[in-house]
Amino acid sequence: MKSPLLVAALLAVVPVNEGWSWGQEGHSIVAEIAQRRLSDTAAREVDRLLGSELTLPKGARFSLSSIASWADDYRSDMGPKGHIETYNWHFVDIPYDRDAYNAVRDCSADPVKGDCVINALARLVPELSDCSKKDTERAMALKFVVHFLGDLHQPLHATTRINPDTAADDLGANLIQVTFFGQPSNLHKVWDSDLILHKVYDWGEYVRLLETTWLPGKDIAALQAGDTVSWGEDAHRVAQIVAYEFPPDHALGQEYYDAAIPMVDQQLALGGLRLARVLNEAFQPGKICPER
Numbered sequence: 001m002k003s004p005l006l007v008a009a010l011l012a013v014v015p016v017n018e019g020w021s022w023g024q025e026g027h028s029i030v031a032e033i034a035q036r037r038l039s040d041t042a043a044r045e046v047d048r049l050l051g052s053e054l055t056l057p058k059g060a061r062f063s064l065s066s067i068a069s070w071a072d073d074y075r076s077d078m079g080p081k082g083h084i085e086t087y088n089w090h091f092v093d094i095p096y097d098r099d100a101y102n103a104v105r106d107c108s109a110d111p112v113k114g115d116c117v118i119n120a121l122a123r124l125v126p127e128l129s130d131c132s133k134k135d136t137e138r139a140m141a142l143k144f145v146v147h148f149l150g151d152l153h154q155p156l157h158a159t160t161r162i163n164p165d166t167a168a169d170d171l172g173a174n175l176i177q178v179t180f181f182g183q184p185s186n187l188h189k190v191w192d193s194d195l196i197l198h199k200v201y202d203w204g205e206y207v208r209l210l211e212t213t214w215l216p217g218k219d220i221a222a223l224q225a226g227d228t229v230s231w232g233e234d235a236h237r238v239a240q241i242v243a244y245e246f247p248p249d250h251a252l253g254q255e256y257y258d259a260a261i262p263m264v265d266q267q268l269a270l271g272g273l274r275l276a277r278v279l280n281e282a283f284q285p286g287k288i289c290p291e292r
């Protein structure tokens with residue numbers, strides 16, 4: 001059963017996790033665009049793996065959008081301290097003034113908070129098709145991968161900048177206070193959710209708009225090419241040329257929105273297309289693991 005509106009209604013009662021990830025809408029948009037491009041084999045395996053954690057009838061269907069924000073809840077909500085060891089897995093801090101990813105500089109492992117989204121995906125994607133793993137372990141990897149492919153495409157999850165006013169790291173623009181059409185916000189949150197919700201307050205409708213205006217006529221294979229490093233560097237470039245181009249008074253309005261929203265559309269669509277590629281490659285006909 002695939003009903004974006006129903007899922008949106010269900011998600012609306014979940015507390016919003018501010019400032020650290022595409023909002024739930026962005027993740028749901030990426031996941032739904034991917035879901036529509038899964039091969040039959042991949043779609044069956046997604047249903048089977050996600051079903052392995054639940055006592056639902058065999059053959060139950062799942063929407064990737066419904067589990068797309070699970071990794072944020074896992075990080076912050078479970079247990080007394082949450083799963084802080086996954087904290088840094090949601091982003092890669094390529095410095096604003098550099099163009100290329102450097103693994104030593106940008107993805108070294110913090111003993112408490114983990115390394116970065118590039119290394120997290122390098123570990124998790126192979127787990128999807130690792131038949132030595134239990135189904136529940138592979139289901140967990142799937143939930144992480146769906147989320148992290150989204151995060152990797154959020155420009156401010158691929159960039160951080162030393163604030164020229166304070167000489168301090170702005171934490172992916174979380175520390176840059178702005179107003180967005182008069183409402184207090186921060187620059188990171190503007191990209192996580194404010195821009196998306198300003199365009200249309202309904203992620204299912206956002207998907208429909210991308211499917212009817214952005215995606216038609218595109219060379220899908222070309223857009224799916226590359227790897228997690230090049231995808232992160234592409235997102236980083238969007239941060240350099242658009243996200244950080246805010247006015248000196250930090251008041252973001254129509255002019256900023258008009259420059260930013262084509263990039264938001266692009267990054268959400270690319271995230272969905274590339275997630276579809278990753279899942280279709282992981283779950284190929286003839287290479288599906290036996291149930292365990």
Ligand SMILES: [Zn+2]
Nearest residue numbers: 020021090151
């Ligand atoms: Zn995240």
